[in-house]
Amino acid sequence: ELKVEQNPLFLSMQEGKNYTIYCNYSTTSDRLYWYRQDPGKSLESLFVLLSNGAVKQEGRLMASLDTKARLSTLHITAAVHDLSATYFCAVYGGATNKLIFGTGTLLAVQP
Amino acid sequence: EPEVTQTPSHQVTQMGQEVILRCVPISNHLYFYWYRQILGQKVEFLVSFYNNEISEKSEIFDDQFSVERPDGSNFTLKIRSTKLEDSAMYFCASSGDLSDTQYFGPGTRLTVL
Numbered sequence: 001e002l003k004v005e006q007n008p009l010f011l012s013m014q015e016g017k018n019y020t021i022y023c024n025y026s027t028t029s030d031r032l033y034w035y036r037q038d039p040g041k042s043l044e045s046l047f048v049l050l051s052n053g054a055v056k057q058e059g060r061l062m063a064s065l066d067t068k069a070r071l072s073t074l075h076i077t078a079a080v081h082d083l084s085a086t087y088f089c090a091v092y093g094g095a096t097n098k099l100i101f102g103t104g105t106l107l108a109v110q111p
Numbered sequence: 112e113p114e115v116t117q118t119p120s121h122q123v124t125q126m127g128q129e130v131i132l133r134c135v136p137i138s139n140h141l142y143f144y145w146y147r148q149i150l151g152q153k154v155e156f157l158v159s160f161y162n163n164e165i166s167e168k169s170e171i172f173d174d175q176f177s178v179e180r181p182d183g184s185n186f187t188l189k190i191r192s193t194k195l196e197d198s199a200m201y202f203c204a205s206s207g208d209l210s211d212t213q214y215f216g217p218g219t220r221l222t223v224l
Binding site: 031033035041042043044045048088090093094097098099100101102103104 | 142144146153154155156159167169202206209210212213214215216217218
């Protein structure tokens with residue numbers, strides 16, 4: 001059974017600082033997604049990573065994938081308050097394209 | 112930009128009642144999904160649907176749950192006899208192809224009293 005774990009669960013950081021969220025998964029998968037969720041809102045797709053060594057960047061966020069280590073990272077550069085949200089990684093879980101979500105990381109960027 | 116829509120945004124019901132949650136997927140998408148998120152917890156897969164039949168369902172999706180695509184645009188989730196533990200945010204998602212990104216609707220918050 002595919003399991004997905006994220007850490008940390010909660011991250012409080014100051015504006016301007018850098019930090020990384022980690023996503024580990026238990027079995028082989030050929031794609032991984034990062035989603036953002038604002039409080040009470042839906043899930044917004046940020047990145048899809050399709051192959052080993054894939055790196056995607058959008059603004060202050062950069063995601064990478066190491067399929068051999070079964071690890072993805074979401075790196076935040078020079079955080080700003082607008083990045084405050086919960087970030088989920090989700091791993092493609094089989095032939096029907098179901099997504100198995102991680103536990104989520106609640107990011108709070110303090111001024 | 113096309114988006115997934117869901118109605119209602121919030122549904123309050125009494126335990127034992129039936130509820131139907133409605134979704135309109137993106138118009139040219141072929142794959143449809145329901146997920147749920149209990150408050151403060153992670154998002155959990157419920158069911159996937161393609162070509163008018165269930166492709167896969169989770170252990171959560173027991174006999175009290177059903178899905179239907181009654182016409183060319185709507186995709187519904189029915190819970191026959193709601194329980195307190197069914198209280199959650201229910202998200203509909205759709206994708207154009209099996210390997211495409213899933214786009215999520217705004218969710219329906221179901222509260223069972």
